[in-house]
Amino acid sequence: MTYLIYDSSFEGLLTAIFEIYDRKIEDGFICKSDSSVNQLFSTHILVIHNELKAERVWKKIVAIIGEEKAKSLWKAWLSELPDTENLIFRVIKYILSSNSDVLSDYTNPDILQISQTLKMIGREKHRMEAFVRFELTNDAIYYAKIEPDFNVLPLLIKHFESRYADQKWLIYDTKRDYGIYYDLSKTEFVDFPEENDLSKPGVLNEKESHYQILWQDYFASTNIKARKNTKLHLRHIPKRYWKYLTEKK
Amino acid sequence: MIERIREKLNILADAAKYDVSCASSGSDRKNSNKGLGNSTGMGICHSYTEDGRCVSLLKILLTNHCIYDCAYCVSRKSNDIKRAAFTVQEVVDLTINFYRRNYIEGLFLSSGIFKDADYTMERLVLIAKKLRLEERFNGYIHLKTIPGASDGLMHEAGLYADRLSVNLELPTDAGLKLLAPEKDRRDMVQPMNYIKNTIQLHSDEKKHFKNTPKFAPAGQSTQLIIGATQETDLEIIATADKFYKGYNLKRVYYSGYVPVLNDSRLPSLNTLVPMLRENRLYQADWLMRFYGFHASEIVNELHPNLDLDIDPKLAWALRNMHAFPIDINKADLHMILRVPGIGIHSANKIIAGRKFAHFDWEGLKRIGIAVNRAKFFITCKSRIIELKEQSSDQLKQHILNLSKTKYQALQATQYRLF
Structure with missing residues (x-):
């Protein structure tokens, strides 16, 4: 060989x-x-x-x-x-x-x-287009972390560029330790030496938690209890994706 | 401040959830103004509720105040529940902020009817207009139009929304008379007709003038409630078929009735949601839209109801054993699509792959067809032929023993209750 x-x-x-x-x-x-x-x-x-x-x-x-x-x-x-x-x-x-x-x-x-x-x-690309959850920082950047099964970040650029053309955003793959950052004109690959901690006070915009709560409320209210189907639920959102999903945190 | 919004959101999302449509696909609104969002091509389910339904749009009512008293509806006038109403700006803010965080594809807005049809419709249109013109929002907007609203408002709605829908709700006119005596079928059909004609007009104009404004580019849809009245599947499918053909509907949604009210005209409160029947109806709907089946091949006077224990495609095949077996390496797409256990993707792979070499059982298994079910209806490059002389009933039993449906547990309980 x-x-x-x-x-x-x-x-x-x-x-x-x-x-x-x-x-x-x-x-x-x-x-x-x-x-x-x-x-x-x-x-x-x-x-x-x-x-x-x-x-x-x-x-x-x-x-x-x-x-x-x-x-x-x-x-x-x-x-x-x-x-x-x-x-x-x-x-x-x-x-x-x-x-x-x-x-x-x-x-x-x-x-x-x-x-x-x-x-x-x-x-997996489609899942990431669905499961990315942005959090607004005080620097006016919409920031999301993901941990995809495959290295799909390069495939996501076009979708997010055309969708969020008027806001700065950053999607970071914590597993592969690099991200894509859009600065209102172009998207670039970035990597950070140390973990950016969004839970630190003052990092997130003051309104951010409001919208997270409202989204969690909405998620709960739109459920029909009489139709509960956990198996189907888990097939659509496997547990490994829950970590970064606002509504499942 | 946030507590008030939270309360409204909880009430008005809860009241809107029985509308099962969640589609966000099929529009062509590009983000060409460097604004927010785009709706091209595929829809996205951003999350799934614990009942396994897709969450794609922020689905809310503008208000659950209503002047009508439809028996099947939680928001009916005589129901003693908490009422709430959003302001126009509140809906706009929620939509934009949810969208920017990638929670949703857009807004699905509906409303209870307060004052009159036009007054309500005007506010729904105002929200869509604000989102498009002030927020430069290119995400998906689905407006549920109010039966009886004027053509002028319908027209304006179509200019800002991607999809418009009018819910027929009850599959039969008799059912409508029984449960919603104040409503008139004509008030539902007339706007559907207007939408159909205007979409047609715009697409004709578009051929000549490139700048023709969009009008409901994702078309129109409707919803039928299943199991609230004593209708047969034949009546449901016939209604769906009539509206698909006559009104160019993109989708008909089937919503298993969730017992929410105590009323002698309705199934009792402890009745289970007919989820299995609903699933079979969606399968039948798919057969009509993608598999080339006629409505009358699926249900007819002889077989007015869908089998609950087998899917409608298998049921058709068992009733038409004379059409099988077919040679998978020679048959045309139309017939391959009719084989139980072969879906559209597999059928296309068979057509593409057999140009290179003939398929045997192993090859068919590899491309993902359910061979344990399809084998009774096909032959391929193999001497082993599975189709033995057996009657339809024997074969049905045989296949049922082979496969475990995901609904078996559910089925068992639903059988016991009926």
């Missing part, structure tokens, strides 16, 4: 795939630099992302299946699921060898798995 250890960037993954083709590696297996592969009798290749090499692979894929569908491979990679790298590699291999758009070949298990991964990513 030849292990290609890449630097955990998408360009790195594309570079690794370039190397497999370039060096005609038959038994390539791609893994992240932080994964623990330490087998004595295998070859290790350390891959540092290379823009030119990544670009060549990317352009080739785009030429065959188009930009929109090529992007779906990147989205699948954001899932961070174990072994997604090799799944993406196998799908790219299938695309290149057939030299046609095979992404709708649902009789192929790899294609099916990619489409299922994309479905999961799409669901």
